[in-house]
Amino acid sequence: NAGVTQTPKFRVLKTGQSMTLLCAQDMNHEYMYWYRQDPGMGLRLIHYSVGEGTTAKGEVPDGYNVSRLKKQNFLLGLESAAPSQTSVYFCASSSTLAYEQYFGPGTRLTVT
Amino acid sequence: DQQVKQNSPSLSVQEGRISILNCDYTNSMFDYFLWYKKYPAEGPTFLISISSIKDKNEDGRFTVFLNKSAKHLSLHIVPSQPGDSAVYFCAALKGTGRRALTFGSGTRLQVQP
Numbered sequence: 371n372a373g374v375t376q377t378p379k380f381r382v383l384k385t386g387q388s389m390t391l392l393c394a395q396d397m398n399h400e401y402m403y404w405y406r407q408d409p410g411m412g413l414r415l416i417h418y419s420v421g422e423g424t425t426a427k428g429e430v431p432d433g434y435n436v437s438r439l440k441k442q443n444f445l446l447g448l449e450s451a452a453p454s455q456t457s458v459y460f461c462a463s464s465s466t467l468a469y470e471q472y473f474g475p476g477t478r479l480t481v482t
Numbered sequence: 483d484q485q486v487k488q489n490s491p492s493l494s495v496q497e498g499r500i501s502i503l504n505c506d507y508t509n510s511m512f513d514y515f516l517w518y519k520k521y522p523a524e525g526p527t528f529l530i531s532i533s534s535i536k537d538k539n540e541d542g543r544f545t546v547f548l549n550k551s552a553k554h555l556s557l558h559i560v561p562s563q564p565g566d567s568a569v570y571f572c573a574a575l576k577g578t579g580r581r582a583l584t585f586g587s588g589t590r591l592q593v594q595p
Contacts, residue, residue: 374525401581412486412571412585413526420581428582460525469514469575471583473525 372396374474376461382480383451391446391477393461401464402444403428403471404436406457413460419444451481485509486574488586496594501559503589505572508553512574516583517546517557520569529570530557562593 377392393402400421405413405428415428417436425436433455435447444463448455458478462471487506495501505515513534518526532539532546532555539546545558559566572586 403582405585410491410587412488412573412587413583414585415582418582462525464581469581470516470528470531471581472528473518475523475525 374461374463374472376459376474376477378477379475380478382482383448384482385452387451388447388449389451389479390448391459391461391479393444393446393463393474394442395444395461395463395472396442397463397465397472398441399463399465399472400441401466401471402438403462403464404434404444404446405460405462406430407460407476408457416446416459451479453481455479456481483508484587485512486572486584486586488570488572488589490589491587492590492592494592494594495562497564498561501557501562501566501591501593503557503559503570503572503591505555505557505586506553507555507574509574509576509584510553511576512584513577514575515546515548515555516573516575517544518571518573518585519566520571520588526571559591562591564593564595567591567593 403418404416419438422441461474464471516531517529520526573583
């Protein structure tokens with residue numbers, strides 16, 4: 371039981387490049403989330419999903435897109451990376467039975 | 483507009499003593515609160531939570547207190563241990579629908595042996 375896993379762990383992009391971050395969970399959770407964490411700040415919600423095939427915007431969605439084609443996977447895409455997207459990205463999931471969210475180990479992204 | 487605030491960026495306590503971490507919120511619609519612990523290079527891990535219908539919840543060495551009228555909650559760790567050294571985040575949830583957490587900026591706790 372791996373919980374929530376994220377791929378890759380680290381990535382460096384040049385401005386304008388694109389990439390996809392992959393999140394996978396093996397807990398059969400309905401809800402999945404993408405957050406970003408910047409220095410001196412808490413985690414901020416980018417996008418979330420309440421079930422397979424559904425997505426919704428969070429607090430800071432601009433510049434990102436997401437897809438949830440399978441229940442266990444939640445993808446975060448950056449179509450044209452900008453230095454302001456340099457951050458640590460965390461994926462999380464939760465069940466319908468409880469409020470606590472379970473987080474992955476994070477992806478550290480640097481955009482130069 | 484920060485709806486969840488942790489005004490102390492850091493806290494240092496001696497091993498065996500009590501650690502008290504504070505959190506304030508501004509949105510009266512928040513009705514469920516959680517504390518997360520985060521070690522470097524790891525994701526946050528859930529610690530303890532409290533519903534707005536309660537004023538206290540206890541789990542081993544960890545107790546969370548909620549004062550709704552003051553919009554304030556605190557996490558008490560007794561006794562503190564060196565392994566408790568981490569960043570602690572307070573998070574809040576409003577309603578049952580969206581499930582999106584609003585996080586505070588975190589407090590770094592250092593427990594000195």
